Amino acid sequence: MKLSVLLPTISTSFIVISAIFVAFGWYHIVKGNRDTHKKLMLWGAGFALAFFLIYASRTIFVGNTSFGGPEELKLAYHLFLFFHIALATAAGVFGIVTLLHAFNERFAKHKKIGRWTAVMWLLTAPTGVAVYTLLYVLYPGGETKPMIDAIFGL
Numbered sequence: 001m002k003l004s005v006l007l008p009t010i011s012t013s014f015i016v017i018s019a020i021f022v023a024f025g026w027y028h029i030v031k032g033n034r035d036t037h038k039k040l041m042l043w044g045a046g047f048a049l050a051f052f053l054i055y056a057s058r059t060i061f062v063g064n065t066s067f068g069g070p071e072e073l074k075l076a077y078h079l080f081l082f083f084h085i086a087l088a089t090a091a092g093v094f095g096i097v098t099l100l101h102a103f104n105e106r107f108a109k110h111k112k113i114g115r116w117t118a119v120m121w122l123l124t125a126p127t128g129v130a131v132y133t134l135l136y137v138l139y140p141g142g143e144t145k146p147m148i149d150a151i152f153g154l
């Protein structure tokens with residue numbers, strides 16, 4: 001497998017694994033298991049961070065892949081990609097705030113924002129899998145080129 005396909009395959013898997021940890025972490029705090037919640041959420045955050053590091057290094061060293069599907073799907077693909085990136089970025093920022101509230105024991109605030117973080121991350125994962133599927137599975141991946149070109153469809 002080429003590096004330009006292998007790295008996104010690994011990073012997309014990490015988003016999915018992270019979301020699974022977050023889903024179980026949420027389940028456990030609802031059940032009142034605070035220690036399990038903490039452990040699962042920290043694993044979820046770890047996999048999210050690993051995803052981000054792989055994604056960022058790939059963007060820098062390899063580049064991003066442009067959409068290789070039919071012309072008439074291009075606009076819809078880019079709108080969807082924007083939605084996914086916006087969601088992932090917001091979830092990342094919210095995730096940091098959620099963790100800071102937890103470590104500083106501001107649990108009322110943590111709980112409030114944590115719900116948004118979890119929902120956003122649980123939506124980031126399936127939309128990420130959809131982008132991956134459109135980019136590498138349904139259609140042959142297009143050219144791999146610098147981030148800005150690939151994102152804006154240039």
Ligand code: HEM
Nearest residue numbers: 029034038041095098099102103107108111114115117118
């Ligand atoms: C990014 C990681 C995390 C996320 C997304 C997250 C998410 C959540 C959510 C959604 C709730 C509310 C559950 C509900 O009632 O529906 C919650 C509650 C809670 N979380 Fe987290 N959490 C994270 C990390 C942590 C960590 C690291 C700790 C421990 C240091 C922690 C401790 C707690 C506690 C004690 C509550 C209960 C708060 C209360 O009921 O007043 N969480 N979290």
